Amino acid sequence: MAGIVEHHVFDTDIYIGREINNITLMELIGRGAMGAVFIGYQKSLKRKVAVKLFPKQAENAGNYRIHFREEAEIVAVLNHPNIVQVIDMGETSEFLFIVMQLVAGEDLRSMIHRHQLHPVPSKRLIDLQKVLGIMLPVLDALSYAHEEGVIHQDIKPGNILIEERTGRIYLADFGIARSAMNEEGDEPAMIMGTPMYIAPEQICEEQSDPRSDIYSAGTVLYEAIAGKLPFQITTVEALINLKLNSPETLYTMPPSRCCRRIDTELEKIILKAIAPRKEERYQNCRSFYHGLSAYCKNRFGGESV
Numbered sequence: 001m002a003g004i005v006e007h008h009v010f011d012t013d014i015y016i017g018r019e020i021n022n023i024t025l026m027e028l029i030g031r032g033a034m035g036a037v038f039i040g041y042q043k044s045l046k047r048k049v050a051v052k053l054f055p056k057q058a059e060n061a062g063n064y065r066i067h068f069r070e071e072a073e074i075v076a077v078l079n080h081p082n083i084v085q086v087i088d089m090g091e092t093s094e095f096l097f098i099v100m101q102l103v104a105g106e107d108l109r110s111m112i113h114r115h116q117l118h119p120v121p122s123k124r125l126i127d128l129q130k131v132l133g134i135m136l137p138v139l140d141a142l143s144y145a146h147e148e149g150v151i152h153q154d155i156k157p158g159n160i161l162i163e164e165r166t167g168r169i170y171l172a173d174f175g176i177a178r179s180a181m182n183e184e185g186d187e188p189a190m191i192m193g194t195p196m197y198i199a200p201e202q203i204c205e206e207q208s209d210p211r212s213d214i215y216s217a218g219t220v221l222y223e224a225i226a227g228k229l230p231f232q233i234t235t236v237e238a239l240i241n242l243k244l245n246s247p248e249t250l251y252t253m254p255p256s257r258c259c260r261r262i263d264t265e266l267e268k269i270i271l272k273a274i275a276p277r278k279e280e281r282y283q284n285c286r287s288f289y290h291g292l293s294a295y296c297k298n299r300f301g302g303e304s305v
């Protein structure tokens, strides 16, 4: 699905060296559908931070504001070892910004792709135990957030960061995809990025639901294990239509056929998380976490990772 995301035409070079509050933007880390993330240097505390910028479009510069701030305040309250800490947020005349804890390492999207491109076929998948060691902290963080009343709404491999030095897992971008949109336009979040991970009901329902995050997390789990999801849709429109009208036909084969290391138990867990109807999914993220953790113990023994 890479390549589907349309980046705003947005020249990031002009921001290098720029000062925001106390922070100097140093280099670009990467860009997403709506903005770009930079390494910043915070002089007061002599530390590096991550700064995400969302350029304002001239025609709707005024409308983002309230929504953005409210969401950032909710997210700032979250305090969990596997959630990227939000340090500050604000705006200039040109852009909205969020200052976050910097996680030096790789995101799960590039980890999956890096493996897929490996010349040796047996190394094209991330080790299964390692995948579970990434997804369990993600599900724990998500359970905590849900228990605090916060829904992520944009769970995808690009928002799961693996810190190189410690191996620690961080979930980034809580509620941000939605909150950075202008209030009036308020289009569903997936129009902005890839709709691959979005739950079918998230496309049309106004009300957000923790079970939509469970669907997305299940899809990420499936992709990280299988390397690639078995579907043939090639355009955003077709994918959205299919998810709206016949989401049960999305995948062309069951997980265990798509990837041999998915056994019956793991298949059950995946299928329950990605059930098209939210009533058929895990009803809360904690039970998804416990299901996967028990599986991990059974398959690999010892304490869950």
Ligand SMILES: Nc1ncnc2c1ncn2[C@@H]1O[C@H](COP(=O)(O)OP(=O)(O)OP(=O)(O)O)[C@@H](O)[C@H]1O
Binding pocket: 029, 030, 031, 032, 033, 034, 035, 036, 037, 050, 052, 084, 100, 101, 102, 103, 104, 105, 106, 107, 154, 158, 159, 161, 172, 173, 177, 192, 193, 194
């Ligand atoms: N706090 C952070 N520390 C280090 N790297 C980060 C941090 N937040 C994001 N990144 C990296 O910056 C890149 C761009 O992030 P961004 O959130 O803009 O895009 P995305 O999550 O891929 O897509 P989207 O815009 O749809 O959320 C990502 O590849 C991610 O790895």
Ligand SMILES: [Mg+2]
Binding pocket: 032, 158, 159, 172, 173
């Ligand atoms: Mg992101």
